[in-house]
Amino acid sequence: MIDGLTPVKPATSEVLIVTGMSGAGRTTAAHALEDHGWYVVENIPPQLFGTLTDLVGRSPEAIPRLALVVDVRSKELFKDIREALEQLRAQGVDYRVLFLDAADDLLVRRFESARRPHPLQGSGRIVDGIAAERLLLKDLKDQAEVVLDTTSMNVHSLATTITGLFTESGPIVLRLNVMSFGFKYGLPQDANFVADARFLPNPHWIPELRPYTGQDGQVSGFVLGQEGAGEFVDRYVQALLPVLEGYRRENKHYATFAVGCTGGKHRSVAVAEELARRLGQQPRVTVTVQHRDLGRE
Template identity: 70%
Template sequence: MTEHPHSPQVDDSGMTPIKPVEAELLVVTGMSGAGRSTAANALEDHGWYVIENLPPQMLGTLAELVSRMPAALPKLAVVVDVRGKALFADIRESLNALSAAGVSYRVLFLDASDETLVRRFEQGRRPHPLQKDGRILDGIAAERVLLAEMKSQAEMVLDTSGLNVHELASAVTELFSETGPVVLSLTVMSFGFKYGLPVDANYVADVRFIPNPHWIPALRPLTGQDAAVSEFVLNDNGAAEFVDRYVHALEPVLAGYRRENKHYATIAVGCTGGKHRSVAVAIELAKRLGQLPRVTTSIRHRDLGRE
């Protein structure tokens, strides 16, 4: 009898079921200049087979190959961009065809602010692929229109505005480790309100209600990473209660993110300068949130070190 390639298998004893190998198909897309190549390199470093600049019309053929040989390409990432504008217009139809064929896939969308994208193109002395005879901003605007539907339906949207290439590679690594995707990778970021709000924050907490260590001469030169400052901040009346209640308030939010297949989020904690209170509270929040099931946390201090 010929065995169907997806029928259940058993081990050598003939008794224990073995789960058939299932291939992962990840579609990586997003704004030009947002870091697709960096993300692709990070995926390759973690065992993914990456195909860059694949015309969307070939997704169906590729998926058929993968479904026939799942063990050969268990983790496949396809990077799709808008350089072939006419081809990209058919990507939704191509993805629908994957679903109709029973091929499971996810979409990682990389984004960045217009200001960041302009700066990156100017630094690289490259034109935007859609700007034609216009400005870089004209190309960015045209690309946002073309990608709007993809972004709205992507399972994972990663804003790279505040990330350098190493930080972006780390973010992708946290999302896709050796054992598969991290269910929810949470960045807890400290910042100073006087330097502006983080553009990529999902939630912002204001901890300026806590007395400022800046006015304590012995604490002023220290930061929230120092034990003396951390104890001063967290032992204040109201600070511990705030942390407890904020973690409790975020629990249903994070559970909802997991249900909606959102794998990456940023919680920002702000004080005046981003040196003392926000740093201490962010560290404590990251510690507490990291204890929740299926959540990993990392800490970023955006304004630590500024004068």
């Protein structure tokens, strides 16, 4: 806090802490936010959070939306981030945390292609730096309102996702991502809920359906017409409605609901599409659909 200034709650709730694993896309996210009117401060020590939010509170018309990008390059300064966030809460600042993550093997490839060391690897290997960073960021990831797994994203899809999440004004809107996936390729890292569609007959074993996907009418009709399929979707949507209301009460704006089957081509795709259609009928909800493993062999 600047000497002589009393902490002031910003007149806007648009304060976003952007953090996450090195190499997971923080810079791309920051540029996307900046392109859509956010005032972005990169590589900021947590000790300065309070100072900047004080200034925002005194001139909200000049800085209506503030994004603070923080990383672990200064390990000693980063250790104070928990205290800095508690100070923001004490000041009445209603902030959100965006955490960007990616699979370790992808992070290694990104550092190798850039020919740069990981900021925490020291004299060790890149994987050592990644492991140290994951440990340091664990608590922050656990409390993040939005966790984005950028493993399968390029810079354009990440920027588009950030734009969709953080540029809409008006009443609080829940942004839901309904994702299909194949269990044989692993669980999605950023899923808040995971449903299993493997209780339904598999179109893979029906020769005339095998070449198609759950996005095709003949497959979706087959999957959703099976005994228990409609009841499952009905009950799952009903079970999620109090969750959505709870997210609103807790100021959580984003969630990923994942539906899996064996390969992520037929059953999970069909159920995810129907689940997204049904959730999209709820008020103040926007829904996107992602088929993570569609197209894999």
